[in-house]
Every structure is written in C-alpha cells, then in structure tokens.
Amino acid sequence: MKMVKKYAGVILCAAVSLSLAACGPQESSSEKTSSKGSEPVVWEDKEKSIGIKDAVAEFEKEHDIKVKVVEKPYAQQIEDLRMDGPAGTGPDVLTMPGDQIGTAVTEGLIKELNVEKDVQSLYTDASIQSQMVDQKLYGLPKAVETTVLFYNKDLISEDELPQTLEEWYDYSKKTADGSKFGFLALFDQIYYAQSVMGGYGGYIFGKDKDGNDDPSDLGINNEGAVKGAELIQKFYQDGLFPAGIVGEQGINVLESLFTEGKAAAIISGPWNVEAFSKAGIDYGITKLPKLENGKNMRSFIGVKSYNVSAFSKHAEPAQELAVFLANEKNSKKRYEQTKEVPAVPSLASDTDIMKSEAARAVTEQSRFSEQTPNIPEMNEIWTPADSALQTIATGKADPKRALDQAAKTVKGQMKAKHSGT
Numbered sequence: 001m002k003m004v005k006k007y008a009g010v011i012l013c014a015a016v017s018l019s020l021a022a023c024g025p026q027e028s029s030s031e032k033t034s035s036k037g038s039e040p041v042v043w044e045d046k047e048k049s050i051g052i053k054d055a056v057a058e059f060e061k062e063h064d065i066k067v068k069v070v071e072k073p074y075a076q077q078i079e080d081l082r083m084d085g086p087a088g089t090g091p092d093v094l095t096m097p098g099d100q101i102g103t104a105v106t107e108g109l110i111k112e113l114n115v116e117k118d119v120q121s122l123y124t125d126a127s128i129q130s131q132m133v134d135q136k137l138y139g140l141p142k143a144v145e146t147t148v149l150f151y152n153k154d155l156i157s158e159d160e161l162p163q164t165l166e167e168w169y170d171y172s173k174k175t176a177d178g179s180k181f182g183f184l185a186l187f188d189q190i191y192y193a194q195s196v197m198g199g200y201g202g203y204i205f206g207k208d209k210d211g212n213d214d215p216s217d218l219g220i221n222n223e224g225a226v227k228g229a230e231l232i233q234k235f236y237q238d239g240l241f242p243a244g245i246v247g248e249q250g251i252n253v254l255e256s257l258f259t260e261g262k263a264a265a266i267i268s269g270p271w272n273v274e275a276f277s278k279a280g281i282d283y284g285i286t287k288l289p290k291l292e293n294g295k296n297m298r299s300f301i302g303v304k305s306y307n308v309s310a311f312s313k314h315a316e317p318a319q320e321l322a323v324f325l326a327n328e329k330n331s332k333k334r335y336e337q338t339k340e341v342p343a344v345p346s347l348a349s350d351t352d353i354m355k356s357e358a359a360r361a362v363t364e365q366s367r368f369s370e371q372t373p374n375i376p377e378m379n380e381i382w383t384p385a386d387s388a389l390q391t392i393a394t395g396k397a398d399p400k401r402a403l404d405q406a407a408k409t410v411k412g413q414m415k416a417k418h419s420g421t
Helices: 002-006 049-063 073-087 096-104 125-129 165-175 190-197 223-237 250-259 270-278 315-325 328-338 357-366 376-380 382-393 400-415
Strands: 041-044 068-071 093-097 139-143 148-152 181-184 205-206 213-218 261-269 281-285 302-307
Touching: 002 270, 041 049, 049 068, 068 148, 073 093, 073 096, 073 250, 093 096, 093 315, 096 302, 096 376, 125 139, 125 302, 139 315, 139 328, 148 270, 148 357, 165 181, 165 261, 181 250, 190 223, 190 382, 213 376, 213 400, 223 315, 223 328, 223 382, 223 400, 250 270, 270 281, 270 357, 281 357, 302 315, 302 328, 315 328, 376 382, 376 400
Parallel strands: 041 068, 041 093, 181 261
Antiparallel strands: 093 302, 139 302, 148 261, 148 281, 205 213
C-alpha cells in the first residue's frame, strides 16, 4: 500500500489486509516477570496482536518464558527502533516493510537469521527474497499485499467491467461528468503508477548477474515507462480524474468518492476492505486490468516480516519466536484473526482463506506483480518519481521530460548517499 512504501514475484497465497477490530496488546502477559529474567518484547502491528495471542501463549509455555507484546503501526517500527534500540527500550522482534530491509541491514538495525533451508522453503520465493541481502536472511514473511480493483456493484456489474485500462478510459469518457467518475487511481504516485509503467516495460532497477537489484540500471524513464506515463496523463488531461486527486489529499478524495458512490471503480488495496464495508458500499474486488499490449497491469508486492533487532539481549529466543510465529500453523491462525494471508504456498488451496473474494483477487493479481526493491537506493526513488508524476498529472511537463528529470535526480541522490553506485 502507499503507506508501506515510505513508512512501506509470483505468489500463490497473497496478503489481504482487512484490519478487523482486535483486542489491545497482551498486557496480562507483559505485566508478569519471567523466571528466566527480563521479557523478550515483540512489536506487533496495530490491532493485530490478537492474531498472535495463542501462538505467544504456546511459546511461553513451551519455553518457560514470558513475552511482552506491544502494538505499534508497523511502518513506524523501524523508525522507532533507531531511537529505542540503542537506548535499550526497543523490541527483540519487530515488524517492518520488506522494502526497508536493505536500509535496516546497512544501518545495523536487524540481525541475520540462522534459519534452516527447510524453514525458508515454507514461503514463496518472492517473499523470502524480500528478506535477503547479499544472500543472507534477515527476516521471515508473515503477510504480503498488493493493489487490486474495487468496483461499485450498484454502478457497474461484474459482467460490464472493462477488461483493459484503455477500455476503462473509454468507459470513463462516457460516465465522468465532473461530479461522478468512472475509474480512478492515484497515478500521481509511483507506487500506483508503476502498475501501468511496468506493464509497458518500465522498471525501477534492473538485475545483476546474480538476480539482485542493480541500482546502476535505472528504468524509470525508459521507453516503456514513458509510454505508460503518456497513458496516465490522458486520464488527467481529459478531465476523467478530478483535480483534487493529485497530491497529499488525493487518497482521501479517491476513497471518499468511492464510499459516496461517485466512482464506479478505483485502485486501492485490501487494507480498505473493512472501511468500504462499513460505508455500506456493495463492492466487488478483482485483479487489475490488462493493457492494450496484452500485458496485465503490474503492481508492487509488499511484504510484512518478523525481524530480530540487532540490539536484542534475547537474540536466540527472539529468533525462535520469529520462526514460531511465522510457521504454517500460526500463519493460518493469524489469518483467521487478522485476515492478512501469509505467503505460505501450502495454504493457497485452503478453503477458509480462498473463500474471501479479496484473497482471491490479490492472489490472482500477485501473478503479475513485482517485488518492491529492498535495497537502500530505493529510498531515493519515491520523492523524485512522485514529483515527476505530479507534473505529468497537472500538465506542467510532458512524460519524457518529467521522467528524465526524475532519473537525473535519483542518480544524483544515489551518488551522494550511496557509495559504489
């Protein structure tokens, strides 16, 4: 989701973040004192600690140890670790976005995990790769997510859904009148726009001979990226997207138009399922549409993981706990409480998981998605790329010139901040 990229591969079982109401942190556990000494601390995502309650209790019993669980927004945890870790008040196990793994390793914030290959093989290749830096493992995946298409069944039926983005453009030309709209997306942000640009051959980083992200090979302004940006610009230039959808408030405008029944379809993520349900919208969810070249729109896959703090005084039990929380049994239990589906292929055919329309949609879209790069240089992409896309959306620059400028800025920032690039 958008919040993953700044804060935040093919998979068979994809994340569906439905954010159900959950109980708070396990205070009854945190208030007790372990007979083995001070308590290992787990930072879990907000309103998600209910998902590991039983697993933590079982771990405590098996290891004769008490575990303290604290809820924090997962995108904030890496930032808090920078302050709390050295101060001795940080966690032993935390959650973080996969695209921040490289930065965390470079800064010495998380420990390498010594985990057997049979444990690593429980997860999809893409999700495990998000936790790898220089062929070393630094976390275990607990959930993945990607963007999908939400549509209002009162405005358009499943049988009427356009199959390509270009057909959505034509549909919007017929239906958009300034107060109501057809299709909407936050294409002024690279997190969403890459699904179009990537479908035409644009990419963030190329790959080196070992399959690692290569920051010297930048693809945000190649021919495919420019072609995708030209299509994006048409939606804005032709008045099919409202002016308010550009900029920081764009996400609020987009979501409000959908919940108010003024947009037939939007691109969003499974994190909005609960909010849209509460709004009383009779909606459907499906994968992103194809493009005129026959390729499906590509999207980023975000991976949430369990990682061990480099400042942990309980490194061994912390690793054991991370492995235990992310195993197949506890991954399914966590899904049952949080509706965040783990990246465990063996659960792909689980009827309890796949009966969810959101789970099926994200699973299908994940076939066409790409892993968000996890190297530190990715931090230099977001702002220049977003700035370029906003100038494209507002018509202040043509796509090629805007993307060329973004690439120049990114290269300058990488040279200044990252040695050897």
